Every structure is written in structure tokens, then in C-alpha cells.
Amino acid sequence: MKPAPFDYVRADSVEGALSALAEQPEARVLAGGQSLIAMMNLRLLKPGCLIDINRLSELDYIRAEGDELAIGALTRHTAAATSPLVAEHCPLMTAAYGHIANRAVRNRGTVGGNLCHADPASENPAVAIASGATLVLTSLDGERRIAAEDFFLSLYETAAEQNELLTEIRIPKAPANQGWSFQEVSTRKGDFALVGVAATLDCPNGTCSDARVVAVGVGERAERLGAAETAIKGAVVDEAGLAAAAAAARDAVDPPSDFHADSEFRRDLVFTLTRRALGEAHGRCGKGG
């Protein structure tokens, strides 16, 4: 299997990458390549030009800045998965990494590349939405920021323009009393999710004050399940409250059927995983991580 020929540009600065992007309307950005090269090998993609950003070490960092966690787009998954800063300020991401790919892919794949690939069954888009992340898109015209919730448009499609490079992911530090959970079912460990559910929960005194519930594997993109959030907000988090939120989540999705699982099974998984995720998040509330 051989990819189709392409022009190759190795960027040695962010500016260089942005100039190349502006000049090459056919170009794709090559970061870790763990999805892009697979699709090129299968000739599902035949980009005319690849702009290799792997030398841009200035985009490879994890920093705590004020009340936010800043992750450079070129940060490798292995670095994010094992980062004490991520574990402290976005434990949901650390939990999700228990389900993401395998070591060899995590060694090369990048946080930014994964988000821009926008696979509907990928875990990190759900983490970004559930944790209220902001994505920084940079072009020669400057910088703009977009909420993760507005970034994922559809299957492999994002709000990034052709001349924009995702440079940073900014995640509000999780409040010490907030609970979190990432639940997933996949056919084999490290496979993409059949269904995955990310949840955060604030529950100061037995009653839920705020929650986010995001599912993957249920449609064309990571879906925030507002109905489930509404169901649990203001409710006492007990078996009945969890079941009501899980039922609302199940009723809010219309997942696809494919070789691996039919729609009805996926909806059942949404119910079960939402109940588990909110339950586990509740158990972690108020424990300061």
C-alpha cells in the first residue's frame, strides 16, 4: 500500500507553516500522522501537499497558566497521558487516556492533530467539550479562539479554516470539588469507542448544581447531551436521579448502525455509560480530585 504522491514542506517555524498553509490550498498539516497517514495509505485521502509541523517544538508543552491549563497542539498523547499537570487540572483527560489507542500510536499522535481529525468516535473531543476547553487557531491574519463545543462540525470536519493552524488547547482548571468520569465500551482495548461518555459534575450538597455530559460514537461528531444535563441539574444525585439523566441521554441520541453495533445497542450503551459516568463523577465530588 502506497500513498499517492504529494509535495512535502517541512516547517521550521509556526510562521513558516502558516505561510505554506496560505500558499497551498490543497495542503494538509502533518502532525503525528497516526490517522492521516493511515487514510493516505488506504488512499481515502490524497492531499497534494503535506506541511510537516513535527519540528515545531514551540508547540509541544503543557503549562499551568493562571486558572487554565495550556496544552501545545503538538503535545504527544503519551506526554499528556502521563502529565502530573493534566492529572491535577484535567483529570477527565487522564481518565480518557485509559481508553485511547495503544502506546505506539500515543507516542506519535498529538493532542492537536487528534482534535483536528475530528473522528466521531475519538475520545479527546468529548474531553475538550466536557471540560469547557477553548481552542486557539492561528493564521497569518492573527489568532482566534473558539469553544471546543463549536469546533466539531461533522464527520472529520471542524471549524478550522484552510489557512488556520490549531496551536493551543486551553482548558479551565477543574474545580477541586468537581467530579469527573470517562466511560467507554469498545470491541478491543484501545479501539475507537462503540460509545464513550465523558461527564463532569458539581454537587456541593447532595444536589447537582452543574453537569456536562458528552457522548462519542453516537453520530457525526462528539455530542453534548443537554437533555441529560438538564435532567440531573437541580436533582438529588441518587439512583432515581441517575436513571432519569441516563434515560434522557438515551432518548437524545440517534446513533448509526454498523458492523460493530446496531443503533439500538448503542442507545443502550449511552444509557448505561451515562448512568455509570454520572455515578462515578458523583462519587468523586468534593474529594478535591
Place this chain on the structure above:
Amino acid sequence: MDSVKIALTVNGRRHEREVEPRRLLSDFLREDLRLTGTHLACEHGVCGSCTILMNGQTARSCLTFAVMADGAEITTIEGLGSVENMHPLQAAFWEKHGLQCGFCTPGMLMSALELLRENPDASSEEIHQALAGNLCRCTGYQTIVEAVEAAAETMRGAER
């Protein structure tokens, strides 16, 4: 599609070559350097047969362009040991029947090597997890895990 000049170190030996940008590292190793120990099965990153070490960390050589390895240090299965002087992992796979057809074995060994370097006391569960990205169609995995456990014991003994 101009060729690009790359220089990299493979198993301690430096190589300079001109490659097409679309040349996969796996094909570069096998066809340009004739290091055919790295095996290619799925060629889209699912099976793990082509796993090598790039700057000390495992990578899928079929999901890496050779141009991305410019300046890198690569270790392939040929760099692990030889028939006369086998690495403890190789000896253990032989001893414990950790292979039948042997096609997936190079990738298994590279993944196991990374695991045992970082976690010499890896539990059976940790070995299962570390090898989850390497598919074997023959063995049922049990003897592979036993081989890695045995190699870990040998490697721990050698360090004392």
C-alpha cells in the same frame, strides 16, 4: 515530488539516502536498507507488526514517513539481538513458544521491550495492556504473555 535527503541512525549505523516524501519508514527499512525483520501486515496502523523504536519509543513504521525520521535514532528487531546472542525477550519467546508463524513477533518484541525498560516488574495485566496494539492470529496470546513474564524475570536477574 522531489526527493528529500535524509540522514538517520538505524541500529547504531548511520545512513544517508534520498527518498520520495511518500516513502513509508517501513518500506524504507525493508526495501532501501534491506532490513526485512520489520514486518508489514495491515499497513494502516492496526496490527502492530511494523513496530520499531524511534528515539527510544515505539512507533508504527507504516504510519511514519521516512522523511519524518530524518535525524532520528531507529531500532529495529535486527538491533535487538542475533541468533548467536539473543536478547532475553527473544530467548524467552523461543523457550515459551511465544510464536507460531512468527509474523507478528518483531512488533511484539519491540512493544515488550519498551514496557520492560519502563516497568521491569510489569504484571500480567500490564503486559496484556502493553501488547493490546499488537495482533497475533496464531497463539491466543497466552504464551506471548508468559514469554514476556519470563524475559522480565531474566532481565531483572541480569541487573542484580
